[in-house]
Amino acid sequence: MEYNCAVDTRSFYIHWPFCPYRCHFCPFVAISGQDHLMGQYHKALMKEIITFAQKTAPLGPLETIYLGGGTPSTWPNELLLDMFGILRDTFDLSKISEITLEANPGTVQKEQLAVWKEAGITRLSIGVQSLDDEVLRKLNRHQKVSDVYQLINWAQHEFDALSVDLIIGLPGIEEAQWKSMIHEVVQWPVNHISMYFLSIHENTPLYTRLVKNELTLPPEDPIVDLYYWTVEAFAKAGLEQYEISSFARAGFQAQHNQVYWERKPYKGFGIGSCSFDGQRRLQNIKNVMHYMKLLEEGKDIEASSELLTPEQIRLEKVMLGLRRMKGLVISDVLHDMTDQERNRFMYNMQEFEIEGLVKQSGGILYLNKSVVAVENEVALRLLQ
């Protein structure tokens, strides 16, 4: 089944898969060494967007667009401007509140920032990850601290909304070094930080090295302690936590991510991109050659389409609700449960409250801050 084009869709995710290198920890749909395909991919991507527009009744004004990757900062200027020309001709962008582009240090020329502004981009998400060149190099990420400083320096004059991504738990980063980086990062002219735990995904070189005992990861407990230390450090610097991995100064919470967390519809374009039409979760095929060929032939490019069951919807609501500091509206998950399910959920909630995992107040369930690192487990057990 295809994306339901009758749905009131206000957000787009657009995927640019090209990267100058392949980081060893990367689980994303990314390709390196294939830049000669950029023009052809762009053409296919535009065809996907235009075909979607032809199938839908005119959409209401779009609210957010997210250009993710891959490395969207390698998008050639003329192709990026061409896409925004098509988007403006095809959809109503007059009320858009946020257009984010992911940019990686070391892949940007100063002139691009003016082009991004001209295109309408309002927010940059900069992939810093670490300030240790050597640690990053060992993970096949070839960026330098000087690239980070340069990009932030350029970007602060062009964009109000700047976010940086950091990874906590990278092998080779000591506690003192992490703390010193955080002290520095909070001084930067950025108003949003995303901090992710390093996760090991199968089929990545990092996973293979671990399996072969060629690499040791830092032990988990000290990393969790360091996470809590960092949450405090961000709070002291005015970066309020609003989601497990997300911290922002007032007025700078990421709008596009709220769409995901609130389970609102969004349409994804490009290889591997995901969409949600309110009932189904869909994903495009990941192979770039197939994607381009199928679009050329006017064929379907979806790899999967799953109609969510009531149980899956509930689990999504609980997980997404607990991840956020504003919590889970309890009635949102109770309303379609049987009496037996409702009783079990209420019982679990009370037990978890006694255990100190969650707390309830005014019909909202909050995850206790001291257990955010095991949020998934708590969500799963709540529904057992």
Ligand code: SF4
């Ligand atoms: S730059 Fe990002 S998308 Fe590209 S390989 Fe590295 S982690 Fe993956």
